[in-house]
Amino acid sequence: DEMVKIETSKKENRKSNPKWVTFHQFLSLYKTEDIYMVHSLADKMEELVLIPANLQCGGFQRVLQEAVMWMGSGSTMSVLHYDELDNLMCLLDGQKDIVLIDKVYKQEVEADGFIHSGKYSLVNVAKVDLLKYPLLANVPWHEVHLDKGDCVFIPKGWYHQVNSKKYRHLAINLWFSHLFWFNSPNCSTDHKTHRPLEPVSKFRFATPNEVYRSKLLEKLHDKGIMIKDVFVESLDTSTEERRSQFFEAIDRFKDSVLSWSEMYEFDIDAAVVKFPDIFGLPGNFLANAKEKIILYDPIPTFDDDLNDDDDDSLDKLQGHREDVLLNDHANLDSVPMTDDPVVTDTPAEENEGIHHNRQSDVSEINNIPNDHEHTKYLYHSHTESEDHE
Numbered sequence: 522d523e524m525v526k527i528e529t530s531k532k533e534n535r536k537s538n539p540k541w542v543t544f545h546q547f548l549s550l551y552k553t554e555d556i557y558m559v560h561s562l563a564d565k566m567e568e569l570v571l572i573p574a575n576l577q578c579g580g581f582q583r584v585l586q587e588a589v590m591w592m593g594s595g596s597t598m599s600v601l602h603y604d605e606l607d608n609l610m611c612l613l614d615g616q617k618d619i620v621l622i623d624k625v626y627k628q629e630v631e632a633d634g635f636i637h638s639g640k641y642s643l644v645n646v647a648k649v650d651l652l653k654y655p656l657l658a659n660v661p662w663h664e665v666h667l668d669k670g671d672c673v674f675i676p677k678g679w680y681h682q683v684n685s686k687k688y689r690h691l692a693i694n695l696w697f698s699h700l701f702w703f704n705s706p707n708c709s710t711d712h713k714t715h716r717p718l719e720p721v722s723k724f725r726f727a728t729p730n731e732v733y734r735s736k737l738l739e740k741l742h743d744k745g746i747m748i749k750d751v752f753v754e755s756l757d758t759s760t761e762e763r764r765s766q767f768f769e770a771i772d773r774f775k776d777s778v779l780s781w782s783e784m785y786e787f788d789i790d791a792a793v794v795k796f797p798d799i800f801g802l803p804g805n806f807l808a809n810a811k812e813k814i815i816l817y818d819p820i821p822t823f824d825d826d827l828n829d830d831d832d833d834s835l836d837k838l839q840g841h842r843e844d845v846l847l848n849d850h851a852n853l854d855s856v857p858m859t860d861d862p863v864v865t866d867t868p869a870e871e872n873e874g875i876h877h878n879r880q881s882d883v884s885e886i887n888n889i890p891n892d893h894e895h896t897k898y899l900y901h902s903h904t905e906s907e908d909h910e
Contacts, residue, residue, distance in 0.1 A: 522543040522544055522545045523543070523544045523565070523566070524541050524542070524543055524544075525541070525542065525543070525544050525547055525558050525560040526539045526540070526541055526558070526559060526560050526561075527539060527540055527541070527542055527547055527551075527556045527557065527558050527559070527560075528556060528557055528558075528559055529555065529556055530555055530556075531555055531556070531557060531593065531596055531597040531598065532597070532598045532647075533597075533598060533599045533600045535600065535636075535639055535641060539559070547592075551592065551593060551594050552594045552689075553594075556593070557591065557592060557593025557594070557597050558590065558591065558592040558593065559589060559590075559591050560589065560590050561587055561588070561589050562588045562589065562590055562693075562721070566590070567588070567720060567721040567722040568720050568721075568722055569720070570588045570590075570693055570695075570720060570721045571718035571719065571720055571721075572585075572695070572718065572719050572720070572721060572723075572724060573609070573611075573672070573718065574716040574717075574718065576609065576695065576697070577716060577719060577724070578704075578707050578708035578709070579700075579703045579704050579705060579707050579708045580700050580702065580703060580704045580707065580785065581697060581700055582724045583724075583727060583731075583785075584697045584698040584699075584700055584727050584731055584735075585695060585696075585697045585721070585724060585725075585726050585727055586606055586696045586697055586698060586726060586727055586729065586731065586732070587606075587695075587696045587726060588693060588694070588695050588696075588721050588726075589693070589694050589696070590691070590692070590693055591690070591691070591692045591693075591694070592689075592690065592691045592692075593685060593689070593690055594688075594689055595615065595685055595686055595687040595688045595689060595690055596685065596686070596687050597683075597684070597685040597690070598646060598647065598682075598683075598684050598685075599646075599681075599682055599683040599684075600641045600642060600643075600644075600646065600682065601620075601622075601630070601641065601642040601644055601646055601680055601681070601682040602639075602640055602641035602642065602680065602681070602682070603624065603640050603641075603677075603678055603679060603680045603681070604640070604675070604677060604678075604696070605640070605677055605678065605732070606677055606696040606697060606698060606699070606732070607674070607675070607676060607677045607696070607697050607698070607699050607700075608674070608675040608676075608677075608694055608695070608696055609672060609673075609674050609675075609694065609695045609697075610667075610672060610673050610675065610692055610693070610694040610695075611671070611672040611692065611693050611694070611695075612667045612668065612669050612670070612671050612672070612690070612691075612692045613669055613670075613691045613692060613693065614669045614689060614690060614691040615669060615685060615686060615688050615689055615690030615691060615692075616666070616667060616668055616669075616685070616686040616688065616690070617666075617667040617683060617684065617685050617686070617690060617692065618664065618665070618666050618667070618683075618684045618686075619664070619665040619666075619667065619673060619675075619681055619682070619683050619684075620662050620663070620664055620665075620681060620682045620683075621662060621663040621664075621665060621675065621679055621680070621681050622660055622661075622662045622663075622679065622680040622681070623661075623679060624676075624678035624679050624680065626660045626661075626680075628656075629656040629657065629659070629660045630642065630656075630657070630660060630680050632654075632656045633653060633654050633655075633656065634653065634654060642654075642680075644657065646682050677699050697727075698727065698731045698732050698734065698735045699735045699738075699739075701735070701738045701739075701742040701781075702742075702781040702784075702785060704781075704782075704785075728789060728790050730789045730790050730792075730793050731789055733789060733792075733793055733800045733802075734784075734785070734789045736800070737756075737784075737799075737800065738784060740755055740756060740757075741755055741756075741784070746778065747778060747779040747780075747784075748777060748778055749765065749768050749772075749777045749778075752764070752768050752779065753765055753768065756799065758798060758799055758800070758801050759796075759798035759799050760798075763796070763798055763799065764799065766796075766814070767792075767796050767799050769814075770787070770792075770795070770796070770814040770815060770816045770817075771783055771784070771787040771792075771816050771817060773786070773787075773817040773818075783817070786817060786818075787816040787817050788816045788817070791816055792816050795812075795814050795816070796814075
């Protein structure tokens with residue numbers, strides 16, 4: 522019988538520790554006890570969670586971090602908090618009411634009684650004391666009501682508070698790293714074709730280190746064409762030499778300009794090992810300081826040992842190289858980073874003099890997943906439980 526994690530109070534108390542019981546024990550207790558389940562789905566349960574069509578392409582399928590099941594007999598109440606991951610919550614049974622506050626009101630929300638290490642407020646959400654929290658009086662909010670079958674998107678960084686009605690509730694939420702670039706050619710344009718829902722197990726979860734890619738792009742996504750100088754100046758970690766070395770390690774086309782695909786396709790697990798300083802992480806990188814590091818799959822090139830007289834072999838290899846370029850990088854978004862060289866007529870040297878400050882048309886929405894146990898990764902930020910929806 523699978524072990525599941527439960528909270529021991531329907532009104533969230535982040536100072537209390539969750540407990541583990543068998544799923545059978547939970548089902549026998551949850552209707553009468555002051556508990557509810559908040560369990561990260563894995564293994565067999567992954568087959569039961571279907572990914573909505575809008576998260577199956579465009580890059581979203583590569584940044585899924587966690588699927589969590591929430592279940593209780595009703596009347597649960599979370600604290601006011603925010604997460605650093607984007608969140609799609611779908612209600613399978615029951616009713617929920619959610620209060621959402623835009624992250625632009627950070628100063629007002631976090632002015633009084635805010636626990637920054639846990640990303641939550643101490644305000645009594647059942648009865649707000651405006652004498653203790655005066656700035657909350659002028660904060661606008663959105664209120665969302667969910668019935669079974671409804672889903673709500675909660676952007677990363679947005680403050681939210683969740684109440685479940687008095688009847689049984691069952692919900693699934695999908696956490697994913699913030700996506701700054703929607704790779705539209707990766708999605709079908711045939712709107713007549715219905716994309717079937719697929720289980721989480723088909724896509725698998727991304728490495729927890731993927732959140733560091735999002736944190737990096739947070740600093741870079743609105744800087745215009747990403748030439749080397751702009752890249753180095755935009756980062757505030759480590760040394761200029763190390764930032765330059767990192768740029769070279771992810772510049773797949775060696776044209777001194779980074780495209781969106783290059784930013785999303787370099788090996789993030791290897792990157793946090795080889796360049797921990799770039800991501801603000803501890804680690805011994807001095808041994809790698811003079812090492813030539815490559816964090817991408819090289820583009821196929823001609824083998825020096827290939828017989829120059831073998832025209833068929835040369836043509837075949839050249840055709841393979843062009844297929845890789847076109848299939849991986851054609852029709853890429855050019856905002857705000859430049860297109861890949863295969864689809865642009867602007868020579869790399871001309872790009873050196875260009876620095877547009879174009880804004881991305883991808884609406885901004887970003888976190889560290891809760892309760893991961895991916896011990897095979899060298900770095901993984903683990904925060905206090907955020908399992909209180």
